[in-house]
Amino acid sequence: xxxxxxxxxxxxxxxxxxxxxxxxxxxxxxxxxxxxxxxxxxxxxxxxxxxxxxxxxxxxxxxxxxxxxxxxxxxxxxxxxxxxxxxxxxxxxxxxxxxxxxxxxxxxxxxxxxxxxxxxxxxxxxxxxxxxxxxxxxxxxxxxxxxxxxxxxxxxxxxxxxxxxxxxxxxxxxxxxxxxxxxxxxxxxxxxxxxxxxxxxxxxxxxxxxxxxxxxxxxxxxxxxxxxxxxxxxxxxxxxxxxxxxxxxxxxxxxxx
Amino acid sequence: xxxxxxxxxxxxxxxxxxxxxxxxxxxxxxxxxxxxxxxxxxxxxxxxxxxxxxxxxxxxxxxxxxxxxxxxxxxxxxxxxxxxxxxxxxxxxxxxxxxxxxxxxxxxxxxxxxxxxxxxxxxxxxxxxxxxxxxxxxxxxxxxxxxxxxxxxxxxxxxxxxxxxxxxxxxxxxxxxxxxxxxxxxxxxxxxxxxxxxxxxxxxxxxxxxxxxxxxxxxxxxxxxxxxxxxxxxxxxxxxxxxxxxxxxxxxxxxxx
Numbered sequence: 001x002x003x004x005x006x007x008x009x010x011x012x013x014x015x016x017x018x019x020x021x022x023x024x025x026x027x028x029x030x031x032x033x034x035x036x037x038x039x040x041x042x043x044x045x046x047x048x049x050x051x052x053x054x055x056x057x058x059x060x061x062x063x064x065x066x067x068x069x070x071x072x073x074x075x076x077x078x079x080x081x082x083x084x085x086x087x088x089x090x091x092x093x094x095x096x097x098x099x100x101x102x103x104x105x106x107x108x109x110x111x112x113x114x115x116x117x118x119x120x121x122x123x124x125x126x127x128x129x130x131x132x133x134x135x136x137x138x139x140x141x142x143x144x145x146x147x148x149x150x151x152x153x154x155x156x157x158x159x160x161x162x163x164x165x166x167x168x169x170x171x172x173x174x175x176x177x178x179x180x181x182x183x184x185x186x187x188x189x190x191x192x193x194x195x196x197x198x199x200x201x202x203x204x205x206x207x208x209x210x211x212x213x214x215x216x217x218x219x220x221x222x223x224x225x226x227x228x229x230x231x232x233x234x235x236x237x238x239x240x241x242x243x244x245x246x247x248x249x250x251x252x253x254x255x256x257x
Numbered sequence: 258x259x260x261x262x263x264x265x266x267x268x269x270x271x272x273x274x275x276x277x278x279x280x281x282x283x284x285x286x287x288x289x290x291x292x293x294x295x296x297x298x299x300x301x302x303x304x305x306x307x308x309x310x311x312x313x314x315x316x317x318x319x320x321x322x323x324x325x326x327x328x329x330x331x332x333x334x335x336x337x338x339x340x341x342x343x344x345x346x347x348x349x350x351x352x353x354x355x356x357x358x359x360x361x362x363x364x365x366x367x368x369x370x371x372x373x374x375x376x377x378x379x380x381x382x383x384x385x386x387x388x389x390x391x392x393x394x395x396x397x398x399x400x401x402x403x404x405x406x407x408x409x410x411x412x413x414x415x416x417x418x419x420x421x422x423x424x425x426x427x428x429x430x431x432x433x434x435x436x437x438x439x440x441x442x443x444x445x446x447x448x449x450x451x452x453x454x455x456x457x458x459x460x461x462x463x464x465x466x467x468x469x470x471x472x473x474x475x476x477x478x479x480x481x482x483x484x485x486x487x488x489x490x491x492x493x494x495x496x497x498x499x500x501x502x503x504x505x506x507x508x509x510x511x512x513x514x
Binding site: 016018019020021022023024025026027028031032033034035036039045046047048049050051052053057079080081082083084112116118119120121155157176178187188190191192194195198205206207208209210212222224 | 273275276277278279280281282283284285288289290291292293296302303304305306307308309310314336337338339340341369373375376377378412414433435444445447448449451452455462463464465466467469479481
């Protein structure tokens with residue numbers, strides 16, 4: 001293999017911004033969607049932080065993670081009310097003014113009459129200077145990208161539409177492939193052989209997850225990696241391991257309860 | 258009011274440890290449970306991080322957040338398999354040996370025969386030296402507390418039992434009270450008056466959350482704070498604000514769709 005064929009590792013972090021998640025009032029529904037979407041194009045989601053609507057916290061966190069990861073995604077805090085401070089605090093994090101974006105205003109005017117576009121709604125047409133817009137096909141008020149930071153709405157239906165729209169802008173890594181093998185053996189019985197399997201396939205990520213579904217306990221073993229052949233070989237060895245311990249291997253995820 | 262009556266603010270962070278959350282395979286179900294439980298005893302959940310099963314990341318993160326917050330809770334990574342590294346990495350974070358806890362071994366022996374307590378399962382009886390155990394009434398393998406860090410299982414049913422058990426160990430702050438008022442006015446119409454209300458009640462946290470349920474758009478306005486009288490006064494003003502804008506205020510959360 002030449003140097004050129006070495007796959008670049010592309011990394012990302014997600015910031016979930018909002019007091020309502022930290023209070024437990026709202027169950028986050030964006031992490032898993034973003035994680036799966038990034039995984040499919042080979043971008044590794046390395047860290048997620050849930051932080052409050054506090055300017056100093058948002059600024060410090062954005063500046064920390066945008067230096068550490070290739071991409072940063074944020075959800076929440078870009079609406080018209082006083083608690084929607086993500087957009088202006090990200091301008092502060094980048095040290096740029098927070099300015100009216102003419103195209104964003106034009107988009108809002110396709111939805112609101114001029115007389116309805118009050119000061120609060122006009123806040124949604126402001127972005128950090130130099131930002132490019134992210135389309136919002138659901139309710140028009142756009143998200144934006146500045147540098148390697150992508151700022152999206154918190155409402156899942158809007159976030160999903162925004163995220164799907166920006167996927168083509170991202171660098172791709174080798175897609176993460178995964179195989180799942182289930183069995184009814186307890187983790188404590190598989191653990192020793194599984195650890196040795198992980199040692200032999202150090203480039204794969206092998207996880208073991210107990211589950212309880214439809215009245216039965218079981219263990220789901222998940223193998224993840226970018227090399228299909230190695231993944232297939234490790235899966236075959238795992239199937240053999242389970243059989244050698246008296247278990248019955250079942251490939252694929254269990255149906256939902 | 259005397260100095261003594263000033264309520265102490267008690268803060269917490271949560272670390273959700275596990276590749277399966279970052280890959281999107283598993284939807285976290287622990288954050289909201291812990292957030293609500295802490296809120297009820299007046300402990301403020303200030304930050305949540307989701308991090309991978311990587312020793313260096315766990316060590317650095319635990320050491321950062323245990324210095325910053327009164328309490329740190331962790332979920333995930335304390336089972337018997339090779340990917341369960343939370344317990345031993347927290348020993349490293351504290352710079353103490355990872356040792357067999359006789360009481361933890363005794364607990365496991367009430368579930369497993371001596372011959373079944375293999376090396377993998379015996380890992381679940383090891384804790385950082387100096388740690389105290391956290392009961393696991395579901396499957397016996399305990400969690401533990403060391404310093405201000407509480408280490409719990411990731412499986413929600415087990416995590417919940419562990420968390421309920423440690424609540425009496427925690428310092429309490431003034432309980433966070435909340436009121437919710439809904440209306441069908443759009444956020445952009447309420448925003449100006451709501452911002453002024455927040456300014457007048459700076460000690461409260463007022464959030465605005467658009468929702469779409471049973472085919473209808475609406476806005477949920479959530480007021481949170483520790484002073485019941487001030488919360489009641491702000492809620493009354495909010496109800497008046499909504500009426501003055503032509504809306505119909507409804508108190509309480511909407512029924513689930």
